[in-house]
Amino acid sequence: MKPENSIPIYEMLKAYRDKKPLPFHMPGHILGSGLIEEMKIAGGFDITEIPGSDCLHEPHGVIKKAQDLAASCFGADYSLFLVNGSTSGIHAMIQATVKPGGKLILGRDCHVSALNALAQIDGEPVFAFPETDEKAGIPLGVTAEGLERALKANPDAQAILITRPGYYGTATQLKDIANLSKLYKIPLLIDEAHGAHFRFHDDFPEPAITLGADLCVQSLHKTLPALTQTAILHGCDNSMVDRNIVEKTVSMVQTTSPSYLLMSSIDIARNIMENKGKEIYEKLKLNITNFNIMLNKYTCIKRIACDYSNFETDFSRIVLSFESTKLSGFEAERILRTRFNIVAEMADFNNIVLIATPFHIPDNFDKLLEALKLISEEFCGGKTELELPLWPCNVPDRILPLRQALLNKGEEISIDKAIGKVSGVYITPYPPGIPLVIPGEIITGEIVNFINILLSKNCQVHGINNRKIRVLNAH
Numbered sequence: 001m002k003p004e005n006s007i008p009i010y011e012m013l014k015a016y017r018d019k020k021p022l023p024f025h026m027p028g029h030i031l032g033s034g035l036i037e038e039m040k041i042a043g044g045f046d047i048t049e050i051p052g053s054d055c056l057h058e059p060h061g062v063i064k065k066a067q068d069l070a071a072s073c074f075g076a077d078y079s080l081f082l083v084n085g086s087t088s089g090i091h092a093m094i095q096a097t098v099k100p101g102g103k104l105i106l107g108r109d110c111h112v113s114a115l116n117a118l119a120q121i122d123g124e125p126v127f128a129f130p131e132t133d134e135k136a137g138i139p140l141g142v143t144a145e146g147l148e149r150a151l152k153a154n155p156d157a158q159a160i161l162i163t164r165p166g167y168y169g170t171a172t173q174l175k176d177i178a179n180l181s182k183l184y185k186i187p188l189l190i191d192e193a194h195g196a197h198f199r200f201h202d203d204f205p206e207p208a209i210t211l212g213a214d215l216c217v218q219s220l221h222k223t224l225p226a227l228t229q230t231a232i233l234h235g236c237d238n239s240m241v242d243r244n245i246v247e248k249t250v251s252m253v254q255t256t257s258p259s260y261l262l263m264s265s266i267d268i269a270r271n272i273m274e275n276k277g278k279e280i281y282e283k284l285k286l287n288i289t290n291f292n293i294m295l296n297k298y299t300c301i302k303r304i305a306c307d308y309s310n311f312e313t314d315f316s317r318i319v320l321s322f323e324s325t326k327l328s329g330f331e332a333e334r335i336l337r338t339r340f341n342i343v344a345e346m347a348d349f350n351n352i353v354l355i356a357t358p359f360h361i362p363d364n365f366d367k368l369l370e371a372l373k374l375i376s377e378e379f380c381g382g383k384t385e386l387e388l389p390l391w392p393c394n395v396p397d398r399i400l401p402l403r404q405a406l407l408n409k410g411e412e413i414s415i416d417k418a419i420g421k422v423s424g425v426y427i428t429p430y431p432p433g434i435p436l437v438i439p440g441e442i443i444t445g446e447i448v449n450f451i452n453i454l455l456s457k458n459c460q461v462h463g464i465n466n467r468k469i470r471v472l473n474a475h
Helices: 008-018 037-043 062-074 085-097 112-120 144-153 175-183 243-252 260-298 329-340 362-379 402-406 445-456
Strands: 078-082 103-107 124-128 131-133 138-141 159-163 170-172 188-191 215-219 231-235 311-313 317-321 351-355 411-414 428-430 460-462 468-472
Touching (some): 008 062, 078 085, 085 112, 085 188, 103 112, 124 144, 445 460
Parallel strands (some): 103 124, 159 188, 188 215
Antiparallel strands (some): 078 231, 428 460
16 A cells, blocks of 8 residues: 555554454443444444554554654644644644743734633733724734734744634735744744645645744644544744654643544545545635636625735635625524525624535535525615624733633623723634633723624624623732
């Protein structure tokens, strides 16, 4: 078997199952025999560390081989499997680069997991605010100019972390940012959770690990044929971050009982994409191109295109604007889901976001188009009654350190009485999981107004329970 067709972890699991062993080892379902019928097949591949299965925390056998194949496939010098999603990889990157009490420069569009990682080491965030598409009302990403301002103001910062791409498929160009990190001799970390597929078509933005990032994390399960929780941390040999340190921090944030189902899923996804990725993404691009033509021809619903010079676009991320209808994005998402059984990834005031993969077939796009045609016929020609606000564009003043504020008990009060108070929680619309306010920051009137509009549209906002929020005494 050629090396590129090898699937080491899966092959080991299949060989073990086919021997029909009598296991007196974990897990307790005994190769699926104790599971309900629908889960027995998966259970047959669910084992623990036994002779021949290798160990994720110190791999020398099939796991090491699978990780080496992944590194070659994704363009990294080394790759480490993650069984707790990109969250664990983000924690590992931050712990490998930021000392306890240290500073991390990061985009305000960061995922909450980055802030939780800082809180664990009593670190402090220094925010660079992302550029926004004001017409579409979406964040685009941070730029080198914004990051350099933060670097000059905080020469003691120990790393940069940016999110690329964001939920809307826009990816900041990394060349200038990578040069900036080298100029200031500060490691560049990339949350590329939504970009695991970038390697597999020339029209995608180039992957971060090939553009000068020291470390990056990718969620395979978001866009590739892999199970939920599967992710990879990629690194470079000439990085400013020592590989031995990274391997230690990755081990620190992962379970000592890693799922072989998840690791084999990473292995299988890598094999599929390595052998068929460019071909199947070319077919997807054709399907999306045809969908775009029909969408423009038969509906008043528009696909948002990013045409900003500092940003690139992921063609597989379909962002649809309902600005020409009487519907908000939230209402359009609900109609698609309840009337047409089509479930979007997320919605905002104006838009819905759809994640398309090579495993969507032409009939799927036809069904989506038919639904959008009917929605267009029923609702086009109007405007939403709500004047749609932009995401609050100022970072609130921070009164308390992140860790202190996060672990402080505080008290719950009505969100409408919280203006001027210090937040004890992350206030985070989900999706996209980007905090409006973090613990220790002052809650402004602009933020309260924005939250009230989100709640009126039945958007899920973590940190708000029955219109109450936990606030702190800053003294």
